Amino acid sequence: MKFVDEYRNSKEAELFAGAIAKTVTRPWTLMEICGGQTHSIAKYSLQDLLPANITLLHGPGCPVCVTPVEQIDKAIHIAGLANVIFCSFGDMLRVPGSDKDLLAVKSQGGDIRIVYSPMDALKIAIDNPEKEVVFFAIGFETTAPANAMAIFKTKADNIKNLSFLVSQVIVPPAICSILESPKNRVQGFLAAGHVCTIMGYREYEPISKKHNIPIVVTGFEPLDILQGIFMCVKQLEAGRAEVENQYSRSVLKEGNLSAQKIIQEVFHIIPRQWRGIGKIEQSGLGLKDAYASFDAENRFPCKLQSQERSTECISGLVLQGIKKPNDCPAFGKSCTPESPLGATMVSTEGACAAYYRYQLIQS
Amino acid sequence: MCLATPGKITSISGNDPLMRTGMVSFSGILKEVNLAYTPEAKINDYVIVHVGFAISILNEEEAHRVFETLDQLNEFGNSEDLKI
Numbered sequence: 305m306k307f308v309d310e311y312r313n314s315k316e317a318e319l320f321a322g323a324i325a326k327t328v329t330r331p332w333t334l335m336e337i338c339g340g341q342t343h344s345i346a347k348y349s350l351q352d353l354l355p356a357n358i359t360l361l362h363g364p365g366c367p368v369c370v371t372p373v374e375q376i377d378k379a380i381h382i383a384g385l386a387n388v389i390f391c392s393f394g395d396m397l398r399v400p401g402s403d404k405d406l407l408a409v410k411s412q413g414g415d416i417r418i419v420y421s422p423m424d425a426l427k428i429a430i431d432n433p434e435k436e437v438v439f440f441a442i443g444f445e446t447t448a449p450a451n452a453m454a455i456f457k458t459k460a461d462n463i464k465n466l467s468f469l470v471s472q473v474i475v476p477p478a479i480c481s482i483l484e485s486p487k488n489r490v491q492g493f494l495a496a497g498h499v500c501t502i503m504g505y506r507e508y509e510p511i512s513k514k515h516n517i518p519i520v521v522t523g524f525e526p527l528d529i530l531q532g533i534f535m536c537v538k539q540l541e542a543g544r545a546e547v548e549n550q551y552s553r554s555v556l557k558e559g560n561l562s563a564q565k566i567i568q569e570v571f572h573i574i575p576r577q578w579r580g581i582g583k584i585e586q587s588g589l590g591l592k593d594a595y596a597s598f599d600a601e602n603r604f605p606c607k608l609q610s611q612e613r614s615t616e617c618i619s620g621l622v623l624q625g626i627k628k629p630n631d632c633p634a635f636g637k638s639c640t641p642e643s644p645l646g647a648t649m650v651s652t653e654g655a656c657a658a659y660y661r662y663q664l665i666q667s
Numbered sequence: 668m669c670l671a672t673p674g675k676i677t678s679i680s681g682n683d684p685l686m687r688t689g690m691v692s693f694s695g696i697l698k699e700v701n702l703a704y705t706p707e708a709k710i711n712d713y714v715i716v717h718v719g720f721a722i723s724i725l726n727e728e729e730a731h732r733v734f735e736t737l738d739q740l741n742e743f744g745n746s747e748d749l750k751i
């Protein structure tokens with residue numbers, strides 16, 4: 305397949321790896337933001353190609369992993385109600401809530417449907433007028449235009465039996481929160497190519513300047529990631545700190561303007577809780593007042609006492625790059641993808657699941 | 668859930684700009700994709716698709732850049748003076 309296979313050639317990957325090795329004179333610690341990149345790094349063992357003094361930390365860019373336990377509990381509550389059809393992306397079903405997951409609700413008879421696109425929920429709502437349909441609208445900027453379009457169309461087409469449980473987050477405030485932490489080790493970022501496909505990369509320029517840190521917008525194929533690392537270490541070695549775009553075949557500086565327009569129509573910026581990390585100001589998207597009647601939290605109000613089940617789980621530290629998955633005592637023992645203790649072991653883009661799946665045990 | 672993958676548009680239908688859709692081939696597997704965010708997309712374009720929406724049209728010229736860098740690496744055998 306064009307635009308895929310040519311970016312996976314191992315000879316060319318080695319050429320990049322050789323260039324990185326020749327460029328690097330000191331140890332550097334980089335973080336890839338996106339779980340999709342973490343998955344590629346693990347799948348293609350990219351860390352093995354790099355010199356030992358390059359450390360890759362895995363960032364918080366997996367929406368399944370950072371959706372707070374409170375939202376999972378609300379989803380579990382709503383999905384268990386009679387007369388509700390609850391629609392969700394598949395990965396969310398295994399994410400642990402305070403005392404169970406959505407899969408348990410499904411096996412107890414809850415009508416939970418796995419959908420590929422938020423637009424599928426519209427169709428389900430139209431086909432089932434006697435039911436209340438709820439879509440679990442999670443995601444980063446990449447997913448926001450799709451969720452926003454579904455919400456916009458629901459209102460425009462006057463679909464009364466569909467609402468949205470929203471848990472949208474955005475990347476730049478999370479980068480700032482990592483950089484402002486006293487424990488921060490990250491010296492350069494690989495920004496997420498698909499997030500930037502939507503939002504562009506202007507917002508990263510003040511961050512790069514303020515924190516004097518290189519940020520390279522990077523794609524997801526092995527050669528993309530190696531080139532992103534190469535560009536990042538070249539900046540570090542030269543003492544530069546700029547925003548550069550490796551993934552220019554998809555990313556424009558200003559992003560996708562028609563997508564941004566619908567996001568702004570439907571959402572506004574609010575504080576959000578990130579699972580394992582805590583509250584980050586201005587880091588989420590919530591429904592604007594004009595769309596409040598499509599907010600499932602208004603339609604199905606509930607008071608829940610949410611609590612993390614496992615005290616062993618260090619996924620918050622993994623998501624901030626402070627620990628690696630295999631530093632966790634539960635990794636591969638009491639915590640596996642079949643019986644996950646934390647959300648980072650659930651999603652294929654979660655760092656713990658990626659390490660487990662590809663048996664990546666590194667320091 | 669966060670994966671976004673490239674595919675090739677094989678046909679386009681619909682006039683409503685918000686609901687214009689294309690059939691997109693992912694290595695031969697066809698899926699219907701909403702083209703609201705790629706209004707200029709044409710048949711035979713490659714698009715990046717995420718949860719049923721095309722979010723960008725891949726730029727052929729830019730796509731070669733990574734290989735140009737590789738050619739330079741190959742030629743010079745090191746990373747000195749590389750323009751990326």
Ligand code: SF4
Nearest residue numbers: 617619632639646656
């Ligand atoms: S291995 Fe499991 S318990 Fe440990 S950090 Fe990862 S998800 Fe949490």
